Amino acid sequence: MSFLAFFFIVVSLVSFVAAQLVLKRAMEATRTSGLRNAQFISKVTGGIILMTISFFLTLGLLQRFDLSYLYPFQGLSVIFITLLAAVALKEKLNMRLAIGALLISVGIVLVSLS
Helix, strand or coil: CCHHHHHHHHHHHHHHHHHHHHHHHHHHHHHHHCCCCHHHHHHHHHHHHHHHHHHHHHHHHHHHCCHHHHHHHHHHHHHHHHHHHHHHCCCCCCHHHHHHHHHHHHHHHHHHHC
């Protein structure tokens, strides 16, 4: 795999994870002020833009690589979202969630080695 391909895989993954976090923040903003405020609209717009970037990068990567090769990288999003939700969104990370994320990591490594 070339450096450029790896770069696009990472950008796709990062944009997907960032979109999830931004969209979560947008939905939190609706608790107090509803769906018709500037903060909600700007965050949803940003999340949709990030999701769109991830979507089109993934389509481009699927042209060049097998799905079975790319999917383990997408599986890493679960781990990154879990960790960043705990750090950025102050969500509680309990032992069950940490063990689940670890098992997913092990599964991704096993799949990618085959």
